[in-house]
Amino acid sequence: MSSADIYRELILDYYRNPRNFGKLDKFDIDARDTNPLCGDEIEMQIRVGEGQKIEDIKFVGKGCAISQASASMLTELAKGKQLDWVRQVAKEDIFKMLGNPDLGPSRVKCALLGMKVLKTGVYGYLGAHYEDLDGSDPMA
Amino acid sequence: MLKNEVLDVARVRSDFPILKRTVHGKRLVYLDNSNTTQKPKAVIDALVDFYSRHNSNVHRAVYALAEEATEAYEGARQKTARFVGSRARELVFVRGTTEATNLVRFAWGEKNVKKGDLLVTTIMEHHSNIVPWQLLAKSKGATLKFVGLQPDGTLDMGSFETLLKESPKLVAVTHCSNVLGTINDVAKICARARSAGATTLVDGAQSVPHMPVDIKSVGSDFYAFSGHKMLGPTGIGALVAKKELLEEMEPFQGGGEMIKEVFLDHSTWNEVPYKFEAGTVNIADAVGLGAAVDYLAGLGMSKVREHEIRLLDYALQTLGEVRGFHQYGPEDSKRRAGVISFSFADVHPHDLATVLDEEGIAIRSGHHCAQPLMRWLDVTATSRASFHVYNSYDDVDALKAGLQKAGAIFKI
Numbered sequence: 001m002s003s004a005d006i007y008r009e010l011i012l013d014y015y016r017n018p019r020n021f022g023k024l025d026k027f028d029i030d031a032r033d034t035n036p037l038c039g040d041e042i043e044m045q046i047r048v049g050e051g052q053k054i055e056d057i058k059f060v061g062k063g064c065a066i067s068q069a070s071a072s073m074l075t076e077l078a079k080g081k082q083l084d085w086v087r088q089v090a091k092e093d094i095f096k097m098l099g100n101p102d103l104g105p106s107r108v109k110c111a112l113l114g115m116k117v118l119k120t121g122v123y124g125y126l127g128a129h130y131e132d133l134d135g136s137d138p139m140a
Numbered sequence: 141m142l143k144n145e146v147l148d149v150a151r152v153r154s155d156f157p158i159l160k161r162t163v164h165g166k167r168l169v170y171l172d173n174s175n176t177t178q179k180p181k182a183v184i185d186a187l188v189d190f191y192s193r194h195n196s197n198v199h200r201a202v203y204a205l206a207e208e209a210t211e212a213y214e215g216a217r218q219k220t221a222r223f224v225g226s227r228a229r230e231l232v233f234v235r236g237t238t239e240a241t242n243l244v245r246f247a248w249g250e251k252n253v254k255k256g257d258l259l260v261t262t263i264m265e266h267h268s269n270i271v272p273w274q275l276l277a278k279s280k281g282a283t284l285k286f287v288g289l290q291p292d293g294t295l296d297m298g299s300f301e302t303l304l305k306e307s308p309k310l311v312a313v314t315h316c317s318n319v320l321g322t323i324n325d326v327a328k329i330c331a332r333a334r335s336a337g338a339t340t341l342v343d344g345a346q347s348v349p350h351m352p353v354d355i356k357s358v359g360s361d362f363y364a365f366s367g368h369k370m371l372g373p374t375g376i377g378a379l380v381a382k383k384e385l386l387e388e389m390e391p392f393q394g395g396g397e398m399i400k401e402v403f404l405d406h407s408t409w410n411e412v413p414y415k416f417e418a419g420t421v422n423i424a425d426a427v428g429l430g431a432a433v434d435y436l437a438g439l440g441m442s443k444v445r446e447h448e449i450r451l452l453d454y455a456l457q458t459l460g461e462v463r464g465f466h467q468y469g470p471e472d473s474k475r476r477a478g479v480i481s482f483s484f485a486d487v488h489p490h491d492l493a494t495v496l497d498e499e500g501i502a503i504r505s506g507h508h509c510a511q512p513l514m515r516w517l518d519v520t521a522t523s524r525a526s527f528h529v530y531n532s533y534d535d536v537d538a539l540k541a542g543l544q545k546a547g548a549i550f551k552i
Contacts, residue, residue, distance in 0.1 A: 003495040007549050016486070037490075039507050039520040062520050064488035107494060 006101040007065060014069035019076055022058045031121030035113050037106065040067040042117045044075065048125070052083045059117075064110050066103070071114030073097050078118060086122040089115060147439060147447045149532045155180040155435075156530050166500030169538045174318050174346060174479050174526035175504050176368045179432075183371060186431035190424045198423055199397065199414070213423045216430030217413075223433045224344075224363070225354035226380045232413040233426050236377035237345040238268040240364030241312070243379055243416060244341055245272040247389040248362075249310075252339070255281035258308040260338070262287040262295055263516050264317045267509045269343045273312060282309070289516060293320040293469045300329065304336040311338045315347035315358070319508045319524065320469035321452075321476035323347070330359045345369055345377075349528070350448055350477050352441040355380050367425065371528075372432035376425035379416075386412040393418040436529075444529055448478030451527045455480055455536045462543045464552045468517055478527035481508070484543060485552045489523040495546040501539055 029046035040063030049055030057075045061068055077097065078086065091108075094115050095101075103111055153159050158178050161168055170178060190212060196205035198213045214228065221231040234240045249272075253259070259273045263286045277284040285303055288296040295313075311333035316323050330340040341362040347353050349370035355363045362385075366377040391398055391409055395418035400408040409415045436444065452473045459465050464485030470476045484492050489505030496503055504524045507514045514520060525539055546552075 003498045003546075004549055006494065007491065012550065037506065039511075039514075040490075041520070064490040066491070104494070104497075107490070110490065 002102065006103065006107075008099060008101070010099055011065055011069040011101070014072045015065035018059075018068055018072040020058050020072060020079070021060065023060060024056055024058050027056075029121040029125045031117045031124065033113060033117045033120060035063070035067065035109050037109060040064060040110055040113050042067065042071045042113050044071070044114070044117050044121055046078075046121060046125075048083065054078050054081050054083065054085075059114070063113075066098070066101075066107055067110040067113045070094060070098055070111045071117070074114045074118060083122050083126060086118055089119070091115070144450060144533075145447070146443050146450065147529060149447075149530065152439070153530045153532070155182065157181055157184065159530060163500040163502070164498050166498075167538075169499070169501040169535045171525040171527065171531065171535060171539060172502045172504045173349075173528040173531070174369070174508075174524065176374070177349065177371050177528050178530065179373070179428075180371055180435050182435050183373065183428045183431045187373065187424050187428045190427045195424070197420055209423055212427045212430075213421070216426040216433075219430045219433045220378055220426075221380070223437060224348060224365070224378075224380060225356045226363075227383075229412065230380055230383050230386065232379045232381070232386070232416040233421060234364075234377050234379050234416075235375055235422070236366035236368065237266075237343055237364045240362070240377060240379035241268050241272045241341065241343070243392045244362050244364075245276045247392045247416065248339070248385075249276040249280070251390050253277075253280045253282050253309050257282040258303070258306050259284045259310045259312070260287065260300075260303050260308040260333075261312040262289075262300075262314070263512045264289060264293075264295070264320060264322065265312070265314050265510065265512070266318055266343065266345065267511070268345075269312050269314060269341075270512065273310070286512070287313070289513075292471070293317070293322050294475070295322075295324055295329075301332070304332060304338070307336060308333070308338045310341065312341040312343070314343040314345075315353070316344075316350070316477045317469075317510075317513070318346045318479065319481045319510050319513050319522065321346075321479040321481075322470055323351075323475055323477060326358050326360065330361075334359070346477060346479070349436075351445040361385055367429040367432065370429075370432055371435055372429035373425040376422050376429045383412060386416070389416075391418070392416050395419045397421070439529060447529065448527050449473050451531055451533070451536065452476070452478045452480070454533055455525070455527075455539070458536050458540050459543065462540060462547065464547060465543060468522060478531075479524060480526070481522040481524045483519065483522060484546065485550065487546060487550050487552070489521045491550075492523050492543075492546050495549060496539070496542040499538065499542045499545065501542045503539070 024045040027045040028048040032043035042061040047056040194208040198210040340360040342360040344365040348365040363380040368374040398418040493505035
């Protein structure tokens with residue numbers, strides 16, 4: 001693992017200038033989770049539009065560069081998509097989005113916290129637990 | 141031996157097999173000693189020797205092995221008690237500090253704490269000296285209040301005195317903060333608490349490994365510490381308390397070894413400290429702790445403390461030269477242990493730890509099991525470097541170089 005590889009320009013840029021950072025005045029989905037290992041926190045809010053579309057999405061959070069950049073980039077990907085799209089998002093998509101950095105096992109959880117929050121919120125809205133739908137614990 | 145060294149660090153280092161290994165191709169620079177320490181060959185050998193030559197259960201059978209095992213286990217108790225200025229009769233072996241505080245919560249707390257009582261601890265505590273009291277307060281309908289801190293990271297003795305006026309039942313305080321390194325004047329705190337009628341508990345997890353401790357002088361009713369933070373094995377630690385107090389208390393866990401006689405409708409209890417050591421005890425690790433105590437006593441705890449003060453002074457100066465470095469805790473190294481919690485510009489501690497790991501440097505990053513203190517510092521996490529006997533000025537220089545590398549990657 002090379003830290004220069006992990007902390008490339010892309011991640012640092014999203015860490016210092018997170019896109020979609022903040023809260024929505026009106027929202028239909030509000031989900032929050034933490035990573036007890038390092039205390040990373042992510043809260044996401046989503047306003048659902050016509051045709052179950054993610055009309056707007058914002059996040060707030062505190063934590064390491066990987067968790068915050070990952071959450072921010074994920075909100076950009078999610079905006080405008082159907083809620084159903086969230087079901088298809090897999091770990092590999094998050095790693096790809098981050099530029100496939102070589103993360104050790106302890107840092108993978110940081111990278112996936114945003115996805116966990118997004119899935120928790122959207123699946124709850126759709127009336128299901130994401131563990132049931134995925135058939136696996138995304139944090140495993 | 142370098143001129144400014146109070147311990148022969150090169151020689152000490154040669155006693156620790158793990159320090160010969162590399163991490164990511166680099167020399168291991170182990171700076172997470174407040175978390176757990178490495179083990180000298182003497183401790184590893186003691187474990188191997190016990191299992192290879194003396195293994196059997198203690199206090200029961202009458203054959204040679206059982207007598208050797210009992211002698212080794214009780215010998216470790218005597219050594220450990222002597223090391224902290226106590227007596228074997230007053231030292232209960234437990235898994236560690238956390239089990240010690242929980243033992244007090246159940247065996248003392250259930251009997252002595254009543255509805256409406258006040259329990260007092262401080263906001264600089266490790267979770268192991270907060271959560272058991274929260275649980276006790278909840279189960280008894282008691283209240284838990286916290287002594288605050290001054291801006292320099294020392295206890296606010298004014299708020300402590302105010303709480304004493306409310307006649308607390310228990311005052312539980314750490315001897316030394318695992319985050320700030322602050323050394324509390326526990327002798328004074330215990331004396332004041334006692335005069336207010338409170339029972340006192342001191343968490344010695346960060347003091348016993350790093351400085352001379354004499355529990356009699358501290359004057360606390362309970363004193364707890366962990367073996368694995370003082371070069372000993374994991375899973376062994378001690379609760380020290382006065383014999384009379386231990387005798388008055390209810391048992392913690394019921395089972396074998398802790399009983400005197402068992403009838404169908406009741407049982408009577410073994411004498412102390414065995415009353416609190418139910419089931420087969422952790423014999424080998426206790427023996428390992430005895431070996432760790434021998435090792436530390438051989439170095440001399442005053443020298444260990446002086447070694448850490450010098451490293452701390454050097455580190456605060458050296459790391460202070462790195463742009464973006466900000467340390468928490470008292471400035472005066474005489475009032476703090478060899479632990480430095482710090483922030484580094486806007487780099488999250490976990491990101492910093494990842495960069496340093498690549499250089500073979502192990503530091504802790506996170507909340508250090510002290511979330512109330514983190515909130516007081518207004519941070520979610522800090523980075524922490526902490527020293528022990530095998531750390532050298534070279535280790536501090538390596539940390540400085542690691543910070544500079546992180547500074548370059550993060551464009552500080």
